[in-house]
Amino acid sequence: MKIFGIDIIKGSVRSKSRRPLYALYRMEDGEITDVTEVTEFRLMRLLSAEEPDILAVDSIQEIATDQHELFAFLQALPPRTRLVQVTGGERKESLPKVASRYNISFNKFDPYAEARTIAQVASLGAGVEVIAFENTTDIVVSRHRSPGRGGWSQNRYARKIHGGVMQKAREIEMRLKGAGLRYEKKETKAFGGFSRVAFTVNAPRDMVPVHASRGADVQVRVTGRRLDRIRYEQRSGRPRFLIVGLDPGTTTGIAAVDLDGNLVHLTSSRQMTMSDIVEELYRAGKPLIVASDVQQMPYSVEKIRRAFNAIPYTPRQSLSVEAKYDLTAPFSYTNDHERDALSAALDAYRSSKNKFQNIAKRVPPGVDLDEVRSRVLRGQALDQVLADLRGVPPAAEETAPTVPVERKVEDERVVALDGMVKRLRGYVAELQEDLTERDREIERLRQTVRRERSATEKKLQKDADLATKDAIIESLKRQLKNEKRHARRLKKRLDRTRAIAELERAEDVTPVKVLDALTRDAVRSLDEALGIGEGDLLYLQRINGWGRAVVRDLATAGVQALIVGEETAEGLDPQLVREFREAELPLIRGATARVEVRGRTGAVKTDTLEEALRDWEEEQKQYRRELEAERVEYLFKEYRSEREKEVRRGG
Template sequence: MRLILIFGVDVISENPKKFAVVSWFNGKLERKGEFTLYRLIRFIQSKRPDIVAIDSVTELGDDLRRFLRSLPPETKLVQVTGKPGEQRSLQSLAKEHGIRTADRFDPYEEAKLCALLASKGVGYEVLAFEDEVIVKVTRGRSHGKGGWSQDRYRKRVHNLVRDKVRELEDRLRRADIPFDLETEERDYGLARGEFRIYASREELAGLIRPMRGGDVEVRIYPVERAELGFAPLKGEEAVKERKSIIVGIDPGITVGIAAIDLNGRIIALHSERNMPVGEVFRFVSEIGHPVIVATDVSPAPGFVEKIARSFKANLFVPRESLRIEEKNELLRNLGITVDDDHQRDALAAAYKAYLRLKPKLEHIDARLREAGLSKKADEVKALVIQGYNLGEAMQMVSLRERPKVEENRDEQVREAPDLEPYLRRIRELEKRIEMLENENRELREIIKEQRRTIGRLERRIADYDEEVRRKVLRERELEAKVKRIEVLERQLREAKAVIERLGRDLVQVKRMNVVEIRGSAVPLKVMEVLSWRELERIEREVGLRRGDVLFVVNPAGAGRAIAEELVEKRIRALITEKPLPEPVKVVLREAHVPFFLSEELDVKRVDEFAVVERETLENAIAELMERWKKEDEERKAERLLQLVEEYRLERKKELMRKAEEEKEERQKA
């Protein structure tokens, strides 16, 4: 049996508002102390009791709605004195249920009585929420302004929102919980998704959890009732016999409701904005009991599915959604006008369901007239719609109508019985008993033997199980060792690959050192491309020192930055297989760092090892530096001549200006 924790609560003072709290758990009462409203809410959220019992919810005043919203989903608020208009005093209830009372003006005594009465199932649960929850899935933070990076981030967030919506949709479908979903598409993903789930908060506990603070947010909003409801904790109220009806529902912001009886007569038409599923349920219950809940669209919305399940009614869904022309035609046949499109859609759905059943219902009417059960036509039709065949339904209704046969309680005079047959029967039974006792003894012996056999077989099975267990353990141990061997072999292969790579690098370094020591040739440090990553590799594996000569296979794509880095490294020369990009040439030329094509110097290369004859390299560098020196001198001379020419032109202009000024002065004089 599940243990229940109950908090009894009573007001101590109004300003400031304070409460006395007494707990009941497994028959044990404990005084918890004095709480403000804020501390009481925090205490309830931490302990998560099954019931918070109070003598009247009016004691919470304006804070009632806030208090109800803060309760954990599994915690009920119970008014033990009854529902409004039928309330009784705590003392009278306690006396009725055999609970001793003390000081009626002590708040802790009142809180104790509330807890004890709730433990006995006394009181009414306060219902503040519909069996309906709205779940909104949105992005968690603003995208902000920006270029390509912000666009990529925005698309990523919209994809995350779409994935979360799909995940929640899949969970709800697996849990068989009806819902409606509205989405807003953006960037091939979703900007938002809003679920309207037709289930209570308790049903969703553990299925959907709120998420905040990340790229995606999930928020849960229970739908509050317009007016508080009250449901008894223990027992069920008598339900009056209600008329069987067919109900059409058009869900949406404005809900349309239409009800017709099983003869096709219209009973009710109604439409209302923002009508939650609980209000729809209560409205329909006041009209009658639905045997069919119908919709005009296919597939059926979750809202309509929830209503059908609540009434345990059959759900009617058309093969394809009804067109507006078809709905208008149905209303013309009925000869009725409606206030809005929502009433039209609901009535069309209900009447379409009736037309589908009309031949069967007319056949039932004919059979009932023959059997004289016309007065019970609605009951028989409802049973047939629920799945019974016509014969079973008529039999059930007939049994209900059949008057009970009263027993004849008058004393009847009986003649004295003849005892001889009874004595003879007794003797036969005694012989039969003796025979059965002998048979019983024999069977007991057989049972003993069978038990010994069973015990022997159980021991054999136990030995076999032990052998199997040892075998399984050996196989598991072997499997673990095999997996360990596979891991070690993989690690060994990786280590061998590292050793092989390091060995190649070592051989290359040794070759370059030998060539460098001999002095006949200059070793070149080889780079596949002229890039930062390749430069870092060379520095990490063989090092890059001042005066080194680099050999680059393909320098395409290099720029000024890496050329300036090579200049800073103070390399002696750069040799390439393909021509250098112009920006690199300009940087190296300005820094007087020689650069050549490999075909000019006859470079010898094997794998990652390359050399050039020292004499060839030295002569090429000397010639290039001499040529650059002459080019620099020629450039300087040209610059000097250009300066002299510019000065001569400026001087000529100055003399001409002075001559013009003297001429003007003579003319004035």
Template sequence: MNDRTSALDSVVFGVDIQSGDIRGDSPSYALVVLDTRDTESDEVRIERDVVSFRKLRRLIERDEPAFVATDNMYELATDKDDLVRFLRWLPHETRLVQVTGAERPEPLSRVASRHGVPYGKDPMKEAEAAARLALANVGYEVAAFENTTTVKVSRGRSTGKGGWSQDRYTRRIHGSVRQQAREVESALTDANLDFEQDVTEKYGGYSQALFTVEARPQDIPVSTHRSGDTRVEIERERRDGIEFEPLVKRRDRVIVGIDPGTTTAVAVVGFDGRVLDVHSTRTADTAAVIEWLIERGRPSLVAADVHPMPETVEKFRRSFDAAGWEPPSDIPVDEKLHRTRDIDYENDHERDALAAALFAFDDHEDQFERISRKVPADVDREEVIARVLVNDESVEAVLRDLDDEGGDEGDESEADAHESSERTPEERKISDLKSRVERLESHVDDLKSTIEAKDETIEEYKTELSEARREERREARERREINRLERENGRLERTVESLEAENEALTDKLDRLKSLWKLDHSNFADVNTDGIPAGDGEWEVPDGESEASESSRNLMPVKVVEQFTNGALDETVEQYGIAAGDVVYLRDASGAGRTTAERLAEFDPKVVLRSGNLSEVADEVLFEADIPVAPADDVAIQEIDELAVARESDVAAAIADWEDRAEERQKEQQKEMVDQIISEHRAENRR
């Protein structure tokens, strides 16, 4: 059964387009008026007429019906903006109702058949069907405005461009706006309405006062008007778009499919297989989802799309005391896609919830039909099905229980019926409100149970969270210790690398020092001097000394430079060093310039032995630095490993030979200089 009551003591307009089009010039409408006012019986006065759109608006303004019902709201407006203007124009107590559904309306014939309302394809019959459905509170109200109203108090005249009395005139207008704003504020306060005030102060008072009131225009004790210096405008706050609100909250028996997880999705399907609603959320808790489901029906069968049923779905089932359904095995994705191919959904979670509810319906559809065939027309079919599903009773047992309940109250029902027919509308309204209170109290009890279960779950989660935090702190300490050890290991590895590099450098330096020590202190007794030319005579060996000892004293180290370049000099200096008094052997003396020769002269060697010819520049630099230069062929040089030695006598002879040549060279230079002076003197005397 639906918890619906008729729209008693009201006028309902049913409208359907008769001819033409609202986008055309002159559409006509089939209008059916159902009037239940001032009737002592259940009879409804019916009026039928074909009217133009202009006359329809006049009738709505005159009668202010409770509902203007239609099967398609765009038969009264060309587009969404035009529909908003139409809704703004409607009287405060009149609501536009689309009886065929919300965003996805059904055919009017199907809705009328489901609710037992006569239907015909003639526009007048469709208008009557729409009116009767709205009278039974079937359908959705088309809404474009919030229950918030803006009251604007502003200037009714311009302050002008100036003049002798301009300041006084402006002050008077602003003072009037302030006075009118205070009156509006007082009226709203007296009516116990919640509102916010925003004023713009100007010279002498207010230029504007804006009140945002939490109420509908008809509930506000202020009207739109203009009076002298001020004007008052009232306008409802518009919503973001067009929304649909059900005339009543349905409480039909339904099948619910649930897909739990981080995103919880729920789908609601009627016992006839129609998808009523689908919803998914990442933030709502179990209580919020249960409340959402209660607003859309009474769940009698809760379904899952996997096997076995998840614990979360089982909790929902126990909350509603409903029967459960689960597939023999997890439903494949392709079967879900095929079953929900004609239904709109936003994500995979909603698809899974829809599939669970629809497969549950498919599994019970034959059972529903068998039960329906056994249920008499005057018995609530959904109630029988629900009791069979939940309590696993037979249809006959459920019908007997219902008959017994009805028999015990049979005597009273007749009296109640008689008394009900004599009750006033206020008494009937009170009875309906009492029934609603009972339902809400039952709902509150359910929510309290849910809250208790939720509190227990929260405590469990708190315990798990505490354990998880302790474990996380322990792991954090371990990670910090590991990071510290890794940093210390890295520092030690860098220290080892630095020490190894330093050790390598010291080893190289030690090798060079050993080489130098060999040059100055080695025992050259084992040097083979057989290949060294004897020179001008045999070696003289002092008495008591061997020939080897004499040869050792007569040898001296030679520093070898591979090529007369700065790079080769750097390499020799790095390996052995060049000091003053050393014998330097240039293995290739060609190609040196002034800079290289000057650098060699700075070392102040004892003698430079050369292989090849020096450049004139280098020879001049070394000569001016008084560095002896001799051909290497004049000195016997023997290389021992990376070292070289020569006899002192050969070196001394080469130096003496250079000194003789240097003396002759100096004499030649002096002679050339004297000849040049004489030549210059004679040239000056000729002038």
């Protein structure tokens, strides 16, 4: 594995005048191969040329000022190179603290020493990988230059560029198919080929067998699909070892410190069951020691210890309040339960602190110190542990074991194992009881949920029915309102019809219906109000906007006659009179038949009306004779014209 470890010597990525200068350590298979100082530009050239497996930094702030620049930096890295921040992700630690886990010491004021340490701890699995892209890659093949306006050879030039884009896209598609990758393709057609081809590949960038390139006519861009935010992925899957202190009771206090005495987790709650406590500790790490602040470990603490197979710790005598205050003075807590749990964990750490220090002195650099400590505390010899971690069998000791000693050791081991089996069986029985009780609780809660769900469904159904009925009621109210409005209109029409009927029963008077204007809208309005039928007599108040269609409609309806008011009759259009005469519809002037108007109805004396109709009929006969004379004269003229033409042709 090839690793680059860098640290800033001088300058800053935030400065425009003093760009950063880095100390670079190259490590391959655990050995330092080269040490140099490089600029930012030179570093990118080396990364592109050598493509290391890991680029390790102690802070991403040394290579990018913000998230946008970090995306650009990660995009510029070779596909197989991973960026590792050795000091952790969102919860960072100092580099000396990370190095102390592997028993590595360095001068923190020397950038070269820091770069070497960064590379070493990265090779040992420390830190987190900085991930900025999804498992999706976008490949865009496009023109590297525009065809422009061109001249005589413009078409040939554009065809050459677009054909190059199409050829390059086909090559990339063949590579993707050969690699067995799933992808989607979108093509933009152009003269002679394609102007742009976009591939969306369902694979991370390091698995795509295509690299960005630029040619004379075609360019290829390969980019990963960005995440919404930078994600940190732990490189080592092994959880850290913890020393846990517990204070059981109505309110449970939980405290956890690492093997260097640093506080990792501190909380308390009144509603935590045994399984909740186990889950809380499991998320924090792997408990190596479970401690109590009293001499006799409580049974609930013992159950949790068994769950993790941890080492028990109890003080020789129960801790006093003064001792608890002294132990927890450097830390902050919210209640006495957290204080008691934290004091138990710190007291257990204090009891093993000297052993930890002795182990650190004997362990060579580059070995996971926490793993060594945990194995030694569990009874393994230090040499055996180091040999296991390095993969080398331990040196055989030249001893002359005797049979009685081996038998004694074996008997003690059997007794210890028997005791462990008994304890485990008891613990299994307790867990089974807890499981049975949990099953009962789950069934009870399920029944409660079913009852609540049934009640909720009934309420929702009732609300839906009420909403439907409310909608029906609103619709019926609107319908009733419309029907009432229609009934009022019909009642008014009935009253007018009765008035007209009364007038019709009178012998000397003829009823008249008043028409506002000689338009279709006015006719339609009168028809809706009073009705227009055969034999009706209409009184016309205005003739503005008249049309031939209205006259024909009234004639078709069988209207007896139209009476025009005196003022209206003075300005009668001759064309309008002609239309009425052609439609055989009497048009009577108001001076001849005087009409008494009362709203939408009126009345005219019958004898006056009959006299006016006779006058109209006489005028109509004269109009027909004139039309017949005009027709005969026209025929005569046509005949004479034809005869003259024949005479001229004969002569």
